[in-house]
Every structure is written in C-alpha cells, then in structure tokens.
Amino acid sequence: MALWVDKHRPTNLDKLDYHTDLSAHLKKLCASGDFPHMLVFGPPGAGKKTRVVAILRELFGPGAEKIKIDQRIFETPSKRKLELNIVSSNYHLEVNPSDVGNYDRVVIQDLLKEVAQTQQVDASAQKRFKVVVIHEADLLTRDAQAGLRRTMEKYMGNLRIIMCCNTTSKIIGPIQSRCLLVRVGAPTYSEMVKVMHKVVKKEHCGPLPESLAFRLAEESGRNLRRALLMLETAKVQSHPFKEDQEIPRMDWEDFIRTVRVQILKAQTPESLQAVRGQMYELINHCIEPAAILKTLAKELIDRVEGNEIKMRFAQEAAFYEHRLRTGQKAIFHLEAFVAKIMSVYKRHLMSMDM
Amino acid sequence: MPPKRTTQKSTAAPVARRAPTREAKTRSAATTASLYKDSDAYAEGDFLSDISDPASDIESDTLDGAAESEEETFIKTRGGRAKKTVTTGGNNSNKRGAAATAASKKAKPPKNTSSPAGSTTSTSTSTTGSKRKASELKFSPLGMSPSSSQSSPSVRYSPNTPISSPLTGGSDPVEDQWAEKYAPRSIQEVVIHKNKINDVREWLRIYTNPHDARRDPSGGAILVLTGPAGSGKTAVLRNLAQEMDLHIVEWINSINANNIIQRPVMPGQEKEAWRPASIDEGTGFSEYAPVMRSFQEFFSRAHRFSPLQLSNGKPRQTQTQNAPGSLNSSSPAPSSSATGRMEAPRTGPGTKNIILIEDLPPVSASSSRKIFQDTIHNFANSRASSSSVLVIIVSDVFSKLSTELQFSSTRESSDPALTMRTLLPPSVLGKLDSGGKNDNARIRQIKFNPIAPTFVKKALKSLIGQEFRGRSAFAPDSAEIDQLIEIHDGDIRAVINALQFMCYLPSKRRQQFRKAARQVEEDREGLSTLEERSLQGQDSSLGIFHAVAKVMFNKRDWGGPLEEFDCDIVKVPSNAWHKRRPPLSFNPEKDLIEKLPVEPDLYTLMLHQNYTKHMNTIDECATAMEYLCVADRLQSHPSFGNAGYTQTVQMQPYMTSVAVRGMLLAPTSAGPASANAFGGPKKHFWPELFAVNRTARANDEMFSEVAYDLAGREAVGLATGSVTGPGFIPKAVIRQELVPMLHKCLLMDPYRPVFQQLLRGGSKAFVRHGAGAYGTKAGIVKKEFGEGDEGFVEELYAGTESTPSSTGVTYETGDNQGSGARPGSGFSAGFGKAKLTGQQQRVDPSVVDDDPIEFSD
Structure with missing residues (x-):
C-alpha cells in the first residue's frame, strides 16, 4: 500500500511517460560503460527523482532497489553531533545534506571520502563505481560545494555523483562544469492528464472526466506529484469522480488568500497587526517563509488591476525575498513586505481617486 | 591512633576554622583572588601527588617524628597521601589520622610566626592560602571533626583541614x-521591622515543632x-536559628572553578569539605551534572540526618562535645567572637535542621534546573521530609546585562536572573502562599523590603x-552616612562596605568626599559630583517596561522646531528633509x-511586537x-559566512542602534499615535x-514523524522504489503538499486502509x-507586561530548547494555575485546538487575549 504517487511511479527508464527522448538518451548513457557525474535539475514535481531511481536501476539492476534507511552520526570539528538519515543500497547512497544546515560540508566530505575509499566489493557488479545521490543540492552551502568539487575529481575512480536540484543558479560553476547537466522540464498539461488517466485506470476507480483532469493539472501548477496527490484526495472526497467537483486545495494556500484579502481591504497599522497574526500561524505550520512570500505575492499580483502596481508588487516581493534569505527572523521581513505592499497599494488607491 | 595527637589537633581547630565561617556572599570579596589560587594550587598538588606517591609512607613517618617546617615537603606528603587514600580505599584510616596530625603540627609554626607580626604580607598569605587549598582538594576525607575521623573513614562531612x-x-x-x-x-540587633521577624519566627516555630497543631503535615x-x-534575609534566618536552637545545614557551591567540591556548612559553622565520591579523581574536571548529583545527595542526607539524631541522642552528644563550635564560643579574642557570630547551637535531642539554599547550584542549564526542581518537588511532597524545613533565600536581583556580559553570553547559557518563579518547580509554586492568606502555610x-534609612x-x-x-x-559624620544610605537604597551590606571603603580613603580624598557630602546636605544638586566618586551606588538599569515605553512613546518636542541639520558638516540633500524631526529628548545609545x-x-x-499601536499610518x-x-540583516549578513556567532555578537550594538533609531x-x-487614538491606554x-x-x-518534529512513517516501512528492505522519505523528499514538499493533502483525505475517510x-x-x-x-x-x-515583570524573560527563553513529547501535543497540563502567566501553559501545539485528548488547555483569560489586537474602532 502506498500513496498513488509512489505506487504508480515508473521504476525504469522504459516506463517513463514523458520526456521520452531524454529517457532514450539516459539509457544509452547507462549502457556505454562509463558514466559521468550528473546534475539533474528542473521544477518540483517534474520527475527528477523518478529518473534518478530509474537510472540507478538501469545501471545496477534490481539490486539498486533493495534499499535501507539508517541514521548516521557525524561530528563537526566543534564536537557537535549531527544526525542524518541516509538511504543506501549495495550500489548507491542517497543523502539530503541540507537537513543539517550549515554543517553540510562535514557531512559531504566525510561521507564521500568514506564511500570513495572503499571499492565496489561485489565482483559481479555491473559497474565498478558507486553512486552518491545528493538531494536538494541547490541548498548546499558554498563551503560544501567547494568541498564537493575537490572530491569529485579526486575520487572519480570509484565514485559518481548525481545531484538533484531545482535550479542550477545556486550551484557553483566548477561543479556545473564537472557534471552532465540534465534538465527535466515540467510535464505539459496533456502529459499530466495522460498520466492521471493511466493511474485512475490502474486503480480501477471509474472514469476520470477530462475537464476535471485538466483542472487538476492546472491547479497543481504543472507539478505532477502534486497533481497525483490531489487526484487521490479528490477520489477520497468524491467517488466516482464528478465533472464539476471541487478541486482539493492546500489549506495553507487558502489561508494565504485570506491574508491577501486582509491586505487589500485595509491598509492600517491594525490591519498590519492582524496580518502578523496570520503570518505567525503560517509559520506555526512550518510553511517556509519564502513560500509564504512567493504565494502571497502571486495572489496579490493576480488580484490588482494595473500593470504599474503589478510590477511594483513583483519588485517588492523580489526585494523582500532576498532580504528574507539573508536575514534571520523571517517574520520581520514578511511583515516588512506586507507593510510596504499596504503602503504602496494605499498610495495607488489614492492616486486613482484623484 | 594515639589520642594525644587528636587533642592537639582539636585545639588548633577553633582558630583555624574561623576563616571558612563565611557566607557565600562575603566570600566573594576574596574570591577573585582565591579562584586563581585554587586552580594553580590544584594543579600543583596533583602533579606532586603523582611523583611522590611511592615515597609517601616513608615521608609520613618522617613527619610524624620531626616537625619539619618546610611547607613544600608538607604539600608533597599530603598530596601523595591523598592519592594513596583514594586508591586504597578506606582501610587505612590510621595512616590518615597520622597525616592529619602531622598537618596540624605543620600548620602551627607559620601561624605563630605570622600572628605576632600582626600583618602578613599579601604574598605570603596567598602562598599559604593556596597550599591550604591544595591540601583541601587532595585531602578531604581526612581531618574530620575528631570523633568522626576516628570512628569511620566513610563519613563525608569533614571540617576544613x-x-x-x-x-x-x-x-x-x-x-x-x-x-x-x-x-x-543576635536577633535583637537585626534592624528589620519586628513584624517581619515575627513572621519568620512564627513559621519556623510551627514547622520545626512536630507537635504543633497548626502545621500542615x-x-x-x-x-x-x-x-x-x-535586606537582611540571611541575617534574620541565621539569628533566629540561633535563638531557637535550630541547626542550619547549608548548601554552598564550591568556589573552585570546576565545581568539584561542595561544602555544606554544618552545625558548628565550620565550613566543611565534602567531596562527592563520584568525581573523577584523575581529570578533576566535571560537568554540571555531577554537581547536581552531589546536590541531590546533599539534600537527601540533610533531611535524613535529623531523625537519626532524634532516635539516638548519643552520637549527637559526642558530636556536641567535640564540636568545634563549643570551642569557638570560648575563643579569646574579641574580634574572633565577632566572626563566630553564630555560636554553635546547643544541640540536643529534638533539634531540627533547617536546610538552607542560598547559594544556588548552577541551575542555568535547563537540565540541571530540572534536577533542582525535582529535588525540591520531592521534598515538598514527601511526608518523610517533615523532619526538617527547607529555607530558600532568593535575592530579587534583576540583573541588567552590561555590555560586557552581552558579549560573553549566548542566549542558551545566559542567566539573566534567577527568580523564584523560574527556580521553583510549578507544583511548589502552585501551593506557594506569599503571605496574607494563611500565615501557617x-x-x-516572606518578602523582605529594603531596609528603611x-x-x-x-x-x-x-x-x-x-x-x-x-x-x-576618624569617624564618618552624619552627613556622610546619610549620603551613603541614600546612594545604596536600603542595601545595608552595600552601605557598610561603602562606609568602610570611605574610611580607608586617603585623607585628602576623604576631605573632598566629606565636603561634597556636606554640600549635598545643603544642596541636593551636589549629588552628581558625589556620584562621580568611587563610592557610587549600583548602576541603574532601565526596567524593561520603561525601555520599551521610551521608544514607543518617542519623546520629542513634537510640534516644536525641527532638528536643524548642520549643513556645514554634512550636506543633506533637500529630498531627505522630510525625515527631519524635532530633537529627541534622550540619546538612544547612551540613555x-x-x-x-x-x-x-x-x-x-x-x-x-508593540510598535504598530504607536503608528498613525501604514x-x-x-x-x-x-x-x-x-537591523536583522546586520546580524546575519552573508559576508560573515560561517564566522557565525562572534561576528553576530559584534554587530549587535549596531543592530540595536539601527532598530531603535529607525x-x-x-x-x-x-x-x-496618542494614547487614546484607538481607545483606551496602550x-x-x-x-x-x-x-x-x-x-x-x-x-x-511531527512533520518528520509523518515523513518517516510514509517512507519507513516502505523503504526498509522492500523493493518498491518508494521515494517518499526523510532522506528523499524535501521538507517543503512534506509540509506544503503531502501533509495538507493527506489531511484532506483523512478528514473525509479516516479509516481508509x-x-x-x-x-x-x-x-x-x-x-x-x-x-x-x-x-x-x-x-x-500574548502576554501583557507591566512594571516588575522582568522575570518573564527567562520564561520566554526557558522553553526555547524544550522538545515536545513524542506526540508533540502536550506541554503542560496541570500545576500551572498558581504560577501566574506562563507562556507554556496556555500554549498547545498548532493543532492543539482540535486534538483528540479532549483535554481543555487551561488558558488564563487575563493573560491570553482571544483577540490579539487591542483596538476598538
């Protein structure tokens, strides 16, 4: 039993539903005997990890799917203990070093060194190297990336690295140049609809109305994982599917909508204080501040009239997101953004009156 | 063991014991120096003990016979002996006794030489002092009060060597x-209002008498x-104990830097070295935990001690006979009787212990504070502990963090103020009667006020x-005294210290001070000149209430002339002129x-948190x-890289300045915005x-749990290729996609397989x-704050590190009604409102506003 999104995940390159030429390319690459370091990038829910798993299977056969999770403890130079979950098979190892925040360099170096210094024991293995998959590589600190760069060269003999990230812009140049860059673009609506139909068929849960599938695809923002989660939820909510049934949406996004309403309704200090309370609730629910800001900005831009004010909102959002990432207390920057937006919007309204 | 030696030792004892008869507080005067001495001497002793170990037997023999007067050898022997004692266990008490005697012999010559001279130079004091400390450290199991050292080597309380x-x-x-x-x-000399003393006396009388009908058993x-x-808290207690024949057992932290030795002060007011057995001899460095362990041990012993005496008066008798305190009372010099102000209680059957905690064990870390609170909690809730009473003395110090302190403390370790509220366990706080309702609680x-001028x-x-x-x-005159009293505001100890210091001033400066004081007498304005002198009172720090109000109410001459930019120095462009404001009435940095x-x-x-109410427009x-x-970004500018904390701290003054001035x-x-702009005071x-x-x-934590659940079982050993899991999927996906959708599903169909x-x-x-x-x-x-609410600060921080229980739901369920407003009490995790337990979280309505906004249109 698993969620649909896991259950119906294609496990090898042949079964992938879209980006078929990429799949063919990867297949050839795996068959060629050697294999480069790889940097897989693309928007969330596009299928990066699915492809990575498929590559591993292609490289090592079904053995790569026998995985286990264990917790490893690393020690920083300052004797601080870091715990990190590592997923591994006999042939590969997956980590998400961003879980340990600023100490990722220690993890990267220790782990890679350890893997690299032990050769592949299994003589019957198809490849003599091991693969380390690094998730959320764009969240690696500069230090960690610099450490990685050296390791990549030094241990090329028995180690390959596959990195997954959303954007290459946060990966330093030297690493990019040592990797094969593989872009996994978001699926198109029609591709998503196709996948959804396939899943529904496999699950034997009746016909999926075309328009509903399309609305799900739209609502998910071309994020297939999200779409499938929503699809499953929609099925739980109403089975069989109805053409006009309500699309399940994320609660936090709905809540941000009420924040937007508050902002556009009143631009006063009291209103700002109310918004602060709402922000606190979002933070309470562990919604990433950057996501809050981005979603809110999108909501706001969609709701106001006039190009100039839209542009101004976007500009402020960019400005404060930058500050948010460099600052410490998220609430300050979120609130500053809201205050600024209110101030700008109020002036905008006044100028329209005149 | 030859009895002769023992007697020798006990005659030496009373003189010797005077020095350690200190309260923790007064000790601090000499502490700075002695701390240093301690560590130094400790290292020395340690080293010496290593090298002299094999030879120690012979040396002790030599010592027994000939009274060598060289201190160095002395240390060696003692060090070596101690080491031996520790390693061989308790079966050589004889030898230890011998060493002890030797020690007392040794100790005499320097004393005799220095006493007639009247004044030992500071260097000699410090060397002998340090040696003494070294021997103490190495040698605590020896040199007990004579009776105990003879009877059993395992007795832990022992007087100073x-x-x-x-x-x-x-x-x-x-x-x-x-x-x-x-x-x-005596209690008559304590200059405190009689009622206060009577309150304490009455309470002590009730609870030290097991047959008093009014007590709550x-x-x-x-x-x-x-x-x-x-304000005389300690003085009242000690003198009352003396008057009422009560017996104070006090916990005193080691002044030793690494907190190895704890010295509870026992009946005869001799300070005793007590060394917990658990401390690692080799390293000498121990963490806070052993200190807390020895605190627990001290505590359980202290309150188990008394019933033992009740049931069996005999050992008690012997102890009284030999108790150094009895010798103390007969000590000749008037000055020494002044020091031994607390005569040994004439203890007899039925005497009760007062367990006194004034010198708090290190409880700033939450773990050790927990131990402390548990100990108190257990005491409060066990009937067995009714044989003694516990007195805790807490000064309401609200420590201001000086700039220096800010630089040395981190948020986790900073210890802004230990107040009663944070110190006592909630269960005890809940029952605490702060007077008025029931005097026999x-x-x-009992609250003490500053002593009236x-x-x-x-x-x-x-x-x-x-x-x-x-x-x-030479005596200070009345004007001077008045000045001192005024400066120190009811703190009698500070006044006396200042007075003494003043009397030691060189005559010239003394004249100046006297002149200034007399001038002040006539003209109050002179105080400022007086304050420049070194006899100043404590630094004044702002209360948090005023500190916030100062910025919020933004005191300027609003409506008055705007601040003039000095255009000769800085050219201010005209487009910045809208930022002109009337001059501030205070200097943000300095004031x-x-x-x-x-x-x-x-x-x-x-x-x-508070600024919005004071703003007129968005x-x-x-x-x-x-x-x-x-300001926030100043604290964490990316260019600091991983330099991290130190840099952050260095930027703090700038950061605060920017925030405040902004x-x-x-x-x-x-x-x-004026106070009534939105109705009602702010x-x-x-x-x-x-x-x-x-x-x-x-x-x-809960999101991680969920993630682990989702991945865990699938991933372990199964060939599913599931990619949901802690190592696989970004946190953001779990929080922002997976869980919200699962939430919807569960709401619809909670029993879906x-x-x-x-x-x-x-x-x-x-x-x-x-x-x-x-x-x-x-x-x-949300909690409102007003004046005198400073204790809340630690509570804010207190929960910062606390990890939730496995379900993440429960925080505090009971025991918090009496503790006033605690942020943890009204708080449930974000999903607490709907949680299954059905247990209504208690939220004090006066504390947590339902509506966080305080405005009425």
Whole structure:
C-alpha cells in the first residue's frame, strides 16, 4: 500500500511517460560503460527523482532497489553531533545534506571520502563505481560545494555523483562544469492528464472526466506529484469522480488568500497587526517563509488591476525575498513586505481617486 | 591512633576554622583572588601527588617524628597521601589520622610566626592560602571533626583541614570586612521591622515543632525568603536559628572553578569539605551534572540526618562535645567572637535542621534546573521530609546585562536572573502562599523590603561606635552616612562596605568626599559630583517596561522646531528633509541601549511586537519595519559566512542602534499615535514569536514523524522504489503538499486502509487534526507586561530548547494555575485546538487575549 504517487511511479527508464527522448538518451548513457557525474535539475514535481531511481536501476539492476534507511552520526570539528538519515543500497547512497544546515560540508566530505575509499566489493557488479545521490543540492552551502568539487575529481575512480536540484543558479560553476547537466522540464498539461488517466485506470476507480483532469493539472501548477496527490484526495472526497467537483486545495494556500484579502481591504497599522497574526500561524505550520512570500505575492499580483502596481508588487516581493534569505527572523521581513505592499497599494488607491 | 595527637589537633581547630565561617556572599570579596589560587594550587598538588606517591609512607613517618617546617615537603606528603587514600580505599584510616596530625603540627609554626607580626604580607598569605587549598582538594576525607575521623573513614562531612591559621591573622581580608565583622549577633540587633521577624519566627516555630497543631503535615515545609540584596534575609534566618536552637545545614557551591567540591556548612559553622565520591579523581574536571548529583545527595542526607539524631541522642552528644563550635564560643579574642557570630547551637535531642539554599547550584542549564526542581518537588511532597524545613533565600536581583556580559553570553547559557518563579518547580509554586492568606502555610513566601534609612542609620551608628571607640576624628559624620544610605537604597551590606571603603580613603580624598557630602546636605544638586566618586551606588538599569515605553512613546518636542541639520558638516540633500524631526529628548545609545535590561535581540523583538499601536499610518509602519529588517540583516549578513556567532555578537550594538533609531524616526510630524487614538491606554505585550517558534518546532518534529512513517516501512528492505522519505523528499514538499493533502483525505475517510497502514497513531492524529487547523490562533500566546515583570524573560527563553513529547501535543497540563502567566501553559501545539485528548488547555483569560489586537474602532 502506498500513496498513488509512489505506487504508480515508473521504476525504469522504459516506463517513463514523458520526456521520452531524454529517457532514450539516459539509457544509452547507462549502457556505454562509463558514466559521468550528473546534475539533474528542473521544477518540483517534474520527475527528477523518478529518473534518478530509474537510472540507478538501469545501471545496477534490481539490486539498486533493495534499499535501507539508517541514521548516521557525524561530528563537526566543534564536537557537535549531527544526525542524518541516509538511504543506501549495495550500489548507491542517497543523502539530503541540507537537513543539517550549515554543517553540510562535514557531512559531504566525510561521507564521500568514506564511500570513495572503499571499492565496489561485489565482483559481479555491473559497474565498478558507486553512486552518491545528493538531494536538494541547490541548498548546499558554498563551503560544501567547494568541498564537493575537490572530491569529485579526486575520487572519480570509484565514485559518481548525481545531484538533484531545482535550479542550477545556486550551484557553483566548477561543479556545473564537472557534471552532465540534465534538465527535466515540467510535464505539459496533456502529459499530466495522460498520466492521471493511466493511474485512475490502474486503480480501477471509474472514469476520470477530462475537464476535471485538466483542472487538476492546472491547479497543481504543472507539478505532477502534486497533481497525483490531489487526484487521490479528490477520489477520497468524491467517488466516482464528478465533472464539476471541487478541486482539493492546500489549506495553507487558502489561508494565504485570506491574508491577501486582509491586505487589500485595509491598509492600517491594525490591519498590519492582524496580518502578523496570520503570518505567525503560517509559520506555526512550518510553511517556509519564502513560500509564504512567493504565494502571497502571486495572489496579490493576480488580484490588482494595473500593470504599474503589478510590477511594483513583483519588485517588492523580489526585494523582500532576498532580504528574507539573508536575514534571520523571517517574520520581520514578511511583515516588512506586507507593510510596504499596504503602503504602496494605499498610495495607488489614492492616486486613482484623484 | 594515639589520642594525644587528636587533642592537639582539636585545639588548633577553633582558630583555624574561623576563616571558612563565611557566607557565600562575603566570600566573594576574596574570591577573585582565591579562584586563581585554587586552580594553580590544584594543579600543583596533583602533579606532586603523582611523583611522590611511592615515597609517601616513608615521608609520613618522617613527619610524624620531626616537625619539619618546610611547607613544600608538607604539600608533597599530603598530596601523595591523598592519592594513596583514594586508591586504597578506606582501610587505612590510621595512616590518615597520622597525616592529619602531622598537618596540624605543620600548620602551627607559620601561624605563630605570622600572628605576632600582626600583618602578613599579601604574598605570603596567598602562598599559604593556596597550599591550604591544595591540601583541601587532595585531602578531604581526612581531618574530620575528631570523633568522626576516628570512628569511620566513610563519613563525608569533614571540617576544613586545620592549616588555615595564617589566613586568620590580622591581614585576613574577609575578617576585616565590616559587613561581616559587625554582622548582627543576635536577633535583637537585626534592624528589620519586628513584624517581619515575627513572621519568620512564627513559621519556623510551627514547622520545626512536630507537635504543633497548626502545621500542615502533608509534606515538606518550604519557606522562601525573597527581597533585594542586603535586606537582611540571611541575617534574620541565621539569628533566629540561633535563638531557637535550630541547626542550619547549608548548601554552598564550591568556589573552585570546576565545581568539584561542595561544602555544606554544618552545625558548628565550620565550613566543611565534602567531596562527592563520584568525581573523577584523575581529570578533576566535571560537568554540571555531577554537581547536581552531589546536590541531590546533599539534600537527601540533610533531611535524613535529623531523625537519626532524634532516635539516638548519643552520637549527637559526642558530636556536641567535640564540636568545634563549643570551642569557638570560648575563643579569646574579641574580634574572633565577632566572626563566630553564630555560636554553635546547643544541640540536643529534638533539634531540627533547617536546610538552607542560598547559594544556588548552577541551575542555568535547563537540565540541571530540572534536577533542582525535582529535588525540591520531592521534598515538598514527601511526608518523610517533615523532619526538617527547607529555607530558600532568593535575592530579587534583576540583573541588567552590561555590555560586557552581552558579549560573553549566548542566549542558551545566559542567566539573566534567577527568580523564584523560574527556580521553583510549578507544583511548589502552585501551593506557594506569599503571605496574607494563611500565615501557617506549609509552603510560604516572606518578602523582605529594603531596609528603611532610619534603621540603616541606627545600625551604622552602632557600628561606628564599636569600630572607632570614641576616636571620633576618624569617624564618618552624619552627613556622610546619610549620603551613603541614600546612594545604596536600603542595601545595608552595600552601605557598610561603602562606609568602610570611605574610611580607608586617603585623607585628602576623604576631605573632598566629606565636603561634597556636606554640600549635598545643603544642596541636593551636589549629588552628581558625589556620584562621580568611587563610592557610587549600583548602576541603574532601565526596567524593561520603561525601555520599551521610551521608544514607543518617542519623546520629542513634537510640534516644536525641527532638528536643524548642520549643513556645514554634512550636506543633506533637500529630498531627505522630510525625515527631519524635532530633537529627541534622550540619546538612544547612551540613555537606552547601554542600559537595556535584556538582550538587544529580545528588545528588538519587543519593539516589533508593540510598535504598530504607536503608528498613525501604514507608511510609518513600513518605515519602522524597514529599519527592523536592516537591523536583522546586520546580524546575519552573508559576508560573515560561517564566522557565525562572534561576528553576530559584534554587530549587535549596531543592530540595536539601527532598530531603535529607525523606530524613533518612523512617526512623522504628528508624533506617535496618542494614547487614546484607538481607545483606551496602550498595553504592551511580550513577543509572541517565542511561543510561535516553539509550536513550529513541535510541528516540525511531527512533520518528520509523518515523513518517516510514509517512507519507513516502505523503504526498509522492500523493493518498491518508494521515494517518499526523510532522506528523499524535501521538507517543503512534506509540509506544503503531502501533509495538507493527506489531511484532506483523512478528514473525509479516516479509516481508509492506506492511511491505517502508512501512519502510526501520533502522526495520523497530527495529519488529521493539525495540518489544516488555520484560523485558530493556536500556539500564539500574548502576554501583557507591566512594571516588575522582568522575570518573564527567562520564561520566554526557558522553553526555547524544550522538545515536545513524542506526540508533540502536550506541554503542560496541570500545576500551572498558581504560577501566574506562563507562556507554556496556555500554549498547545498548532493543532492543539482540535486534538483528540479532549483535554481543555487551561488558558488564563487575563493573560491570553482571544483577540490579539487591542483596538476598538
């Protein structure tokens, strides 16, 4: 039993539903005997990890799917203990070093060194190297990336690295140049609809109305994982599917909508204080501040009239997101953004009156 | 063991014991030096013990015979002996006795030589002092009071080794402190209002008498004495104990830097070295935990001690006979009787112990504080502990963090103030009767007030009378005394210290001071010149209430002329002229930031929490936030890289400055929104952010749980290729996509097999009830603050590190009604509103506003 999104995940390159030429390319690459370091990038829910798993299977056969999770403890130079979950098979190892925040360099170096210094024991293995998959590589600190760069060269003999990230812009140049860059673009609506139909068929849960599938695809923002989660939820909510049934949406996004309403309704200090309370609730629910800001900005831009004010909102959002990432207390920057937006919007309204 | 030697030793003892008869507080005067000495000497002793170990037997023989007067050899032997003692266990008490005797013999010559001289030079004092310390450290199991050292080597309480006599000579720094020398010797001398004394006396009488009908026998009795420093809390207790024949067992922290030895002061007021057995001899460095363990041990012994005496008077008798205190009372010199102001209680059957905790064990870390609280809790709730009473003395110090301190403390370790509220366990706080309702409450607080000037003056007059004995030319005159009293504001210890210091001033400066004081007498304005002198009172720090109000109310001459830019120095472009404001009535850095009572970080948060009410328009809010953001980024500028903390701290003054000045700049020409702009006076609140962060952390744990559930079983050993899991999927996806959707599913169909299999109980409940609960304002706690609310600061921080229980739901369920407003109490995790337990979280309605906004249109 698993969620649909896991259950119906294609496990090898042949079964992938879209980006078929990429799949063919990867297949050839795996068959060629050697294999480069790889940097897989693309928007969330596009299928990066699915492809990575498929590559591993292609490289090592079904053995790569026998995985286990264990917790490893690393020690920083300052004797601080870091715990990190590592997923591994006999042939590969997956980590998400961003879980340990600023100490990722220690993890990267220790782990890679350890893997690299032990050769592949299994003589019957198809490849003599091991693969380390690094998730959320764009969240690696500069230090960690610099450490990685050296390791990549030094241990090329028995180690390959596959990195997954959303954007290459946060990966330093030297690493990019040592990797094969593989872009996994978001699926198109029609591709998503196709996948959804396939899943529904496999699950034997009746016909999926075309328009509903399309609305799900739209609502998910071309994020297939999200779409499938929503699809499953929609099925739980109403089975069989109805053409006009309500699309399940994320609660936090709905809540941000009420924040937007508050902002556009009143631009006063009291209103700002109310918004602060709402922000606190979002933070309470562990919604990433950057996501809050981005979603809110999108909501706001969609709701106001006039190009100039839209542009101004976007500009402020960019400005404060930058500050948010460099600052410490998220609430300050979120609130500053809201205050600024209110101030700008109020002036905008006044100028329209005149 | 030859009895002759023992007697020798005990005669040496009373003189020797005077030095350690110190309270923790007075000790501090000499502490700075002795700390250093200690560590030095300790290393020395350690080293010596290593090299001299094999030879120690022979050496002790030599010592027994010939009285060598060389200190160095002495140390060697003692060091070596101690080492041996420890390693061989308790079966060589004979030898130890021998060494002890040798020690006392040894100790005599230096004393004899130094005493006639009248004054030992400071260097010699320090060397002998350090040697004494070294021997103490190495040698604590020996040198007990004679009876105990003979009877059993396993007795732990032992007086100081008696070689401290050089310290008791004329140059003993502590001896000469008037605050100590002229401390009240009987309850009649204590200059405190009679009612206060009677309160304490009455309570002690009730709870030290097992047959008193008024007592509440359900558990241990606790008396908490609070009040500002120097208000006579300790003096009252000690003198009452003397009057009532009670027996004080006090916990005293080691002054040793690494906290190895604890010295509870036992009946005869001899300070005794007590060394917990658990300490690692080799390293000598121990963490806080062993200290807390020895505290627990001390505590359990202290209150088990007394019934033993009750049932069996005999050992008690012997102890009284040999008790150094009895010798103390007959000690000849008048000055020494002044020091031994607390005569040994004439103990007899039925005497009760007072367990006194004044010198708090290191409880700033939350783990050790927990141990402390548990110990107190157990005491309060066990009937067995009714044989003794516990007295806790807490000074209401609200420590301001000086700039220096800010730099040395981190948020986790900083210890802004230990107040009663944070110190006592909630269960005890809940029952605490702070007076008024029931004077016979089992757990009672008695508050002391600063001593009234007239009382202080009375005490000073008598002190001066004794000290100067009519040589009135040197005696401070009335004007001077008045000045001192005024400066020190009811802190009698400080007044006496200052008085003494003043009397030691060179005559010229003394004249100046006297002149200034007389001038002040005539003209109050002279105080400022007086304050420049070294006899100043304590630094004044702002209360947190005023600190926030100062910025919020933005005191300027609103409506008056705008600040003039000096265009010769700085050319201010005309487009910045709208930022002109009337001049400020204070200097933010000098009058505010330097005097902040809390960390700047917290202060900034408080400004943030409260500023909106003082702004007229959203534009002003935007300006204020703009500067807060800049300040926040100063703290964590990316260019600092991983230099991290130190850099952050160095930037803190700038950060605070930017935040404060930005806040002050924000209101435009109209000034801050007037008090009644939105109706009603403006209340200020503590930052909500702490509670929010706590909830967020609890929820974060739960998200990880969920993630682990989703991945765990699938991944382990199965060839599914599942890619949901902690190592696989970004946190953001779990929080922002997976869980919200699962939440919807669960709400519709909680018994769907897939969820039953995937999620365990805790995480399932979380997904079902927590993930989508928006609009409840759960986890956001608002607490108003007013004057005197400073203790709340630690509470804000206190929960910062606390990790939630496995379900992440429960925090505090009971025991918090009486503890006043605690942020943790009204707080449930973000999904608490809907949680299954059905247990209504108790939220004090006066504390947590349902509506966080305080405005009425």
